[in-house]
Amino acid sequence: MRTRKTILDIGLMKQQHDKITVLTAYDYPFAQLMDSVGIDMILVGDSVGSVFSGYDNTLPVTLDEMIYHTRAVVRGSEQALIVTDMPFMSYQVDKRDARLNAGRLVKEGGTQAVKLEGGEHMAATIRSIVDIDIPVVGHIGLTPQSIHRMGGFKVQGREEEQARRILADAKAVEESGAFAMVLEGVPRDLAKRVTESVSIPTIGIGAGADCDGQVLVIHDILGLCDKYSPKFVKRYADISTMITTGVDAYIKDVKSGDFPSSEHSFK
Ligand code: KIV
Numbered sequence: 481m482r483t484r485k486t487i488l489d490i491g492l493m494k495q496q497h498d499k500i501t502v503l504t505a506y507d508y509p510f511a512q513l514m515d516s517v518g519i520d521m522i523l524v525g526d527s528v529g530s531v532f533s534g535y536d537n538t539l540p541v542t543l544d545e546m547i548y549h550t551r552a553v554v555r556g557s558e559q560a561l562i563v564t565d566m567p568f569m570s571y572q573v574d575k576r577d578a579r580l581n582a583g584r585l586v587k588e589g590g591t592q593a594v595k596l597e598g599g600e601h602m603a604a605t606i607r608s609i610v611d612i613d614i615p616v617v618g619h620i621g622l623t624p625q626s627i628h629r630m631g632g633f634k635v636q637g638r639e640e641e642q643a644r645r646i647l648a649d650a651k652a653v654e655e656s657g658a659f660a661m662v663l664e665g666v667p668r669d670l671a672k673r674v675t676e677s678v679s680i681p682t683i684g685i686g687a688g689a690d691c692d693g694q695v696l697v698i699h700d701i702l703g704l705c706d707k708y709s710p711k712f713v714k715r716y717a718d719i720s721t722m723i724t725t726g727v728d729a730y731i732k733d734v735k736s737g738d739f740p741s742s743e744h745s746f747k
Contacts, residue, residue, distance in 0.1 A: 500693025511556030526565040531699040550589030564591040597623035599649020610657035618653030622665025686712035
C-alpha cells in the first residue's frame with residue numbers, strides 16, 4: 481500500500497516549482513484509474529451535480545451526496561490527496577454549520593480536506609474550519625455557486641476594480657489559513673499576479689499556465705459530457721464514442737442471437 485499525499489506535500493510542490501495535477505472524480509473506478517497513474521490530488525467536486533446528476537448547475541447538490549461520492553473515491557484511491565467540495569448552503573449561513581458539515585465530510589466521507597467558494601467574505605469561515613484542524617482549499621474568481629449573482633458562468637477580473645478585489649480575495653484566503661486555492665475563470669495575467677502574491681499553491685481552471693497547478697473535470701477531458709465545452713478544456717480522449725460503439729455492438733449481438741454464444745454459457 482502506498483502512502484497518501486498530504487497538504488504538506490502539496491505545499492512543497494509550489495516551492496519546488498513542481499506543477500500540481502488535479503482532476504475531479506466522483507466514483508470508485510475513476511478514482512482507481514487516475515490514482516494508479518499518479519494524479520497528485522483528487523477533487524470530489526460539486527460539479528458532480530452537472531456531469532453526474534444532470535442538473536444545470538451545482539446548486540442542488542447535497543452534503544449527503546458529497547459524503548456518498550467521497551467514500552467511493554477514498555476507497556478507490558491510495559496515493560492522491562482527497563479534497564471534497566462543500567456544497568451550496570452547507571457553509572454560507574453560519575460558521576457553526578460550516579464546521580459541523582466540514583466535520584461530516586471528514587468523519588463520514590473520509591476526505592482529507594474541504595474546498596469552499598468565496599474570498600474576503602468567507603475568510604472567517606475558512607479560519608473557523610482550519611481552527612478545528614480540517615484543511616481548507618479556497619476557491620475564488622468564477623465561483624459556480626454564485627451563478628445567479630454573476631449572471632452566468634463569466635470570466636471574472638477583466639476590469640481593474642474586479643481584478644483588485646480578486647487579489648484581495650486571494651490574500652484573505654491565504655491569511656485565513658487555507659493551504660491552497662482554486663482560481664477559476666480569470667485572465668491569465670491576473671492568475672499570474674495572484675500566484676506570485678501568495679505563498680500557498682494556486683490551482684487554475686480557465687486561469688492560464690502560470691498557476692502552480694491545474695484542475696479539470698474528468699468528464700470534460702475524456703469527452704463524457706457534451707453539455708458544455710468551455711474554451712479552457714482540452715479533450716484527451718473520446719470515451720463517449722467508445723461507450724456508444726460498445727453498447728451498439730451489444731444490442732446488435734443480442735438481437736441477432738450472436739450473444740450469448742457457447743463461450744458465455746454454462747454446460
Ligand atoms: O466542482 C468542481 O469540480 C470544481 C472544480 C472544477 C474546480 O470546483
